[in-house]
Amino acid sequence: MALKIVKGSIDRMFDKNLQDLVRGIRNHKEDEAKYISTCIDEIKQELKQDNIAVKANAVCKLTYLQMLGYDVSWAAFNIVEVMSSSKFTYKRIGYLAASQCFHESTDVIMLTTNQIRKDLSSPNQYDTGVALTGLSCFVTPDLARDLANDIMTLVSHGDCVKRKRCSVLIMYKVFLKYPESLRPAFPRLKEKLEDPDPGVQSAAVNVICELARRNPKNYLSLAPLFFKLMTSSTNNWVLIKIIKLFGALTPLEPRLGKKLIEPLTNLIHSTSAMSLLYECVNTVIAGQYCSSVGSVVLCVQKLRILIEDSDQNLKYLGLLAMSKILKTHPKSVQSHKDLILQCLDDKDESIRLRALDLLYGMVSKKNLMEIVKKLMLHVDKAEGTTYRDELLTKIIDICSQSNYQYITNFEWSVSQPVTPHPPGISVSWWTIRVFAVAQMATLLDNAHLLTGSMQRNGICEVLYAAAWICGEFSEHLENPLQTLEAMLRPKVATLPGHIQAVYVQNAAKLFATVLKSQEGNTDSTTAQETSQLMIDRLPLFVQSANLEVQERASCILQLVKYIQKLQQKDVEVAEEVIALFAGELNPVAPKAQKKVPVPEGLDLDAWINEPPSESESEDEQPKAIFAKEEPKHSRPRHTEVDEKELARRREARKQEQANNPFYIKASPSSQKVYQDAPGVEHIPVVQIDLSVPLKVPGLPMSDQYVKLEEERRQKERAEKKKKEKKKRKEKRSGRGKKHDSGPESEEDITPAHMVDIVTEEMPENALPSDDDDKDPNDPHKALDIDLDKPLADSEKLPVRSHRAAEAPKSPAEDGDAESAATQEPKKKSGKEKREKKKDKDRDRKVSLKCSVSLQIQFSTSRIFNELSPSSFWVFNEKKSSKHKKKKQKKEKEEKEKKKKKKKHHHHHHHSDGGGEESVQNGTVEEEEPLPVSVYDIQGNLQDGSQVVVSVIFENKCDSFLKSMEFNVLDSLNSKLQRPEGSGPHDGLTVPFQLPPGVSNEARFVFTVQSIVMPQKLKGTLTFIVKDSSTHEKLDFKLHFTCTSYLITTPCYSDAFAKLLESGDLKGSSVRLEGVNMPFHHLLARICFHHHFSVVERIDSCASMYSRSIQGHHVCLLVKTSGQTVSIDAKCDEPTLLGNVLDEIKQTFSQC
């Protein structure tokens, strides 16, 4: 033994430790990857050694490598090994590694349950601490459920460090993963709020704060308690949490707000901690404290101080909070405009962006032009492109917000060279189109000035808009030919593709206009020259690298060539060409397309005609610019036209479009522009055309009529207005000035034009907005539990010291649960969901099982036993008579014990008949004073010949037990793995001592040669009872059944069929008589006890599959008729199959 230790420490001396690794990496800067890969190889070697110190060291290094981004998931099992070391220094390393590397889907987590439980109940508080920390990182729903009770016990533990951590991490995480635990645990959590230890207190506050944020109404009753805490606590971090909690509670209880306002204001006045101040201000803003304007004013004042502070952080937060106030109390913020404009000059970009956000909300009709002017100055100064872009977007947002409601002077707006929103404006207000078109034409003419300097920063986007406007409203152009020429300049080819595409498209529109204007002329030279110009210039675009440009250009080129031919024959073509671009644009609400209801019987996924070949060419139109108003062809001017007429026209136009080969690419106003999915174009989008009042969510109907009416009237006045334009403008400016002083002047400002804000079009029967949809998958939903109801029995935490894994798998259990659920009113909402989840859960379990090994099955069978002992063997009654001597001695005790029914049942694996003397697979039966139960056996997947047996030792007597040694008489086939250097008959020391009433777990690895036969191993456990110093000995038997070598492995039916076809499998069959249970219970039972998974099930027939740890395939075909069940089985190992079938038969002979 001593030699071994020396050997171990020498090994360690030569190993690299973490420091060496870090140093090494630093010294190998050039070939770091190579160095690390050699290190990983070394680590792999180290992990293979038995010495736990070496392993821990290796795992420690792995943790570092993991941080550097290397995948270490292959070492997960080793990490578990190190975690289970009894020495804290190693255990700590294991847990650290686990907390860094493990996640919910790490399969070995299943193996840690007992280890964690052990550590949680360890007398060493550091063990507990490290286990808790680790658990918080990788807790899974299973772990949460199994360990919930242990954690609850810990919460009331006397030790403060433990308690603190417990309440925080576990509770919250456990609640999240296992909501059923919340109700039973809540009273304890509540107690902790008043804990004398500040750490515990703050932890409890943390947890409740998090819980309450999601389901505040359940925690209202705690308000007085928190109120007390808030006024008494001096810990700022805790205060912040409490204030946050109140922030969540106040919306539910307005009186609370009134009560809180005083302490909050006090805090705001008194605290020196900026974070607390900030939190208070935030809460006041967010809470329903609107009644007291005074507090808002106070907040704004405080925020002003923050913003004026030289500390950039405070400035930033001040602005952030300010923007929150802005939403509720815009007036109080607006008075600080000066300060915010100052912030625009700040050195820090994020501060400037915040200030910009604020400005957005501060805009009014009055100050819009001033603010935008300031912003434009900043655009000129802005150094970074991102910031400049942001500025521009903000300017646009500011101008366009709420449908341009603040814009009083559209000429001004359009003339801003950077505003790429003219399409929106000019579509909405045709009154200003003339002006806009003129502006844009000039812009296009001078485009060469812009392109050079602006290309890099996106300002050339404005050209996109300009080109579109000029094309669409070309009838307003004074000199279309000149603009056309400008649009076809070779320089245009340097612009981004999407702009070129628009250029080409709109050049065609202009071309049409030119033709039209020349129609009457007897002299056709201009028209022909124009055609020639097009033909000359378009090839440049045909060669474009951009597909869309290319396509459009070549189409139009062909068209123009054709037109030219016609022209030469003196055919009048203008009318037809112009018809290509017929149609009027009308603003459409951004969501309109989405809201078109799908007519009954329309399958959007089905092809109606053959797939469209090129209909999507225009989908690529960048939508950003049209985001606000999407052009659509519809004719608002014809409101008065009756339905029939409309329908007729629509029909006619459809006809026209159908006959027109260029229709698809003809105009961006085509119906298809905004439809992304192929095949969608057949939806009757035409509905949008209807000029009847449309429903707009959120707007009262009367409102719409007013607007519609306005719209109509305006149309009548259109011509008149144009003439009056100038006059009005003068009038406006005069009035505007006059009213500027008055606070209510905003409403009175008369816009330059009687521009009405058009209701954006929405289709009929637009579905109501569903924005507030809650995420059904929100885990917090599950925590919405009424905490005031008394606990029902069914809700008690599973008090079980072992894994409770598969309890719901038992059919009997299922029934119980359901009835429990119906009885329990609080479950009414969750019940259905949970039922579904259960199914899901089962599926998931199965998949987990396959990767984890035998362990789960063992524990499940145990529970099954506990639940229906009558149908299974109850082993502890089968106390072996081997130790009569002892039995006599402690008979009294034993009786008591039986009455109590031990928590640790002895489980076993189904197999031998109930009354057998031997202990079942994996079950060790013992006498007092040390009942021992084998807890589980894990097949090692990496190594088909290894099985890990975990034994739980429970001390049921009143004495302290120590020096336990575990020994098994090896058979030829199965051997207990002993450390190197020990003889074949040496026992293994159990690495712990057992105080009375304590249980602990140890693991022993067995090497198994052949797995085709079940086996029983005899073993002994020796130990010393401390008080009497007597040496005691206990005999037991370990039973390895064949099923315990099977691993539930899911199998797809095709793979299953292939397997059967392969012909490598030998068959066998068995008949079960008198099986009186539903088929699905039968299947569940086979799955459950024998680790099979169902491949397919058809009526009363099912195929099942499982695999042994050594890779044998076992296939079953189960059929039932009446009370007879026949099982045809195939396996590549007939002996194994025979034994498995026997075991199955035995399982069913019990019931």
Added chain:
Amino acid sequence: MVSGVNSVVPVLCFRAAADQRMIKFVLMVNRQGQTRLSRYYQPVELSRRAALEADVVRCCLTRKKDQCSFVEYKDFKLVYRQYAALYIVVGVTDTENELSIYELVHNFVEVLDKYFSRVSELDIMFNLDRVHIILDEMIQNGHIVETNKSRILAPLTALDKMADG
């Protein structure tokens, strides 16, 4: 026995965790962008970690001294502090109080300073596990649990005594 096993599919958990108010991760990086410590309180795939770290670091390193220490990053926020060549970056959800995190970072560094007596980058590299203990003592499960320096260091000193004795 409650049999309705509530399972939350991992993916969903991750998504939903985004709306919790908490610390998402703590990073320590040096000026060269090398990670010196990383702790995630929300599972992030290993493959995505490296990219995330690089991106986060770039975000913070490019900022000047006169800029504020809060960065809006994707759907959450970064709070960072620079100590000599070492940056401590904390990723927090949107609703977390930035200032308290900012102060927490300083608190953390003070604790490190106390333990290592004038902490340096090398201290952190060579004693990663200890730094983790300190961090775990302060932040658990993405929440601040302890800020008292001596209480934070208590387990560590006990541990050192254990190792010595």
